[in-house]
Amino acid sequence: MTEVELRDFLAKQGLADNGSAFRKLKGGYLNSVWRVDTPDGCLVAKEFAKPMTGTLFPNLPEDEAEALRRLAGLDVAPDLVGFWPDASLLVYDYVEGDMWDGDMASVARLLLRKEAADPAGFRTVPLDPRDIIAEGDALFARCISPPDVIPPPQAKVPPPQRLSLIHTDIGVNLVGAGSGLRLIDWQCPATGDVCEDIYSFLSPAFQILGMRTPLTDAQVQDFWQAHGRPDLEERYNLLRPAYAWRFAGYCAWRSEVLEEAEICARYRRALGEELSYMGQKA
Incomplete structure (x- = not known):
């Protein structure tokens, strides 16, 4: 999904507008991840690559969405915003802060x-x-x-x-x-x-x-x-x-x-x- 396509998709969900800023994030070996800054806050949009087989780490979008639902309120994971299986797209709240510092x-x-x-x-x-x-x-x-x-x-x-x-x-x-x-x-x-x-x-x-x-x-x-x-x-x-x-x-x-x-x-x-x-x- 291009930035234009992602912007259009999120706009239709009421999650972004013309003033939203999109930045592709580095890290990870597989999925495409974007930071989306909107007037209402900061989101992460993850577009999943095709499922993998024969690996210790399968790529399971439905399971990630369900895990975030189960973890809601436990102060463990980001808060889920939405999941659209047909688009293989997951959106959750951006976690402010730096990467773990050794604590x-x-x-x-x-x-x-x-x-x-x-x-x-x-x-x-x-x-x-x-x-x-x-x-x-x-x-x-x-x-x-x-x-x-x-x-x-x-x-x-x-x-x-x-x-x-x-x-x-x-x-x-x-x-x-x-x-x-x-x-x-x-x-x-x-x-x-x-x-x-x-x-x-x-x-x-x-x-x-x-x-x-x-x-x-x-x-x-x-x-x-x-x-x-x-x-x-x-x-x-x-x-x-x-x-x-x-x-x-x-x-x-x-x-x-x-x-x-x-x-x-x-x-x-x-x-x-x-x-x-x-x-x-x-």
Whole structure:
């Protein structure tokens, strides 16, 4: 959708006029995202690319809209303005503020607030280390030149006490600060284990793909201290190797299939970080 087409579409919905300013936003690897400044406020308009298959992060516009509805009032995500499936267009309130600045406690508190959302009805993701590792195996099997690595042992981990609405790709998709921190880009939500969300924030690979420096050990400990759930920390530590293996497989595969050299190099670095964590080399 061109700027002219988007302006016309939003005008018909009463969300923009001739005085509205449109600016295409950078970031993300897939969808087209615009900032729209109107006399009544600032909006984000996201036009979705075609659905993806065979990836850990499917592009699901209906699910993003539903996730934003479920999260309304929890101070977790942007407020939904409207969703038009036929146009593959989602509009939500713009979150004022800079990208997340390193405040670990604010992320821990946001994830605790998120637990109040109803997780029912979204796609499901594996909970058991065996199944998570199997997803990693399948991703490595797609590679033309996979690294010479072996999967981690399959730890015995009981199912979570409750399922959660999880984002699955937190990384650096965080805007604002303190109680105003918000988690954006909900196009691949799932019903799953909150530990998967914690991994997608704490993992060095996710930080690297977001063009940030991996978190330090001290920052990770600050997160857990603020989170105040030692039971989840223990569970996370048991699941961490399986998540690392799966995401390493994803990074290895993506580094081969993407065309842009800079992004491929970023995926290779992310792969190296996860293999290093597991005591292996790329």
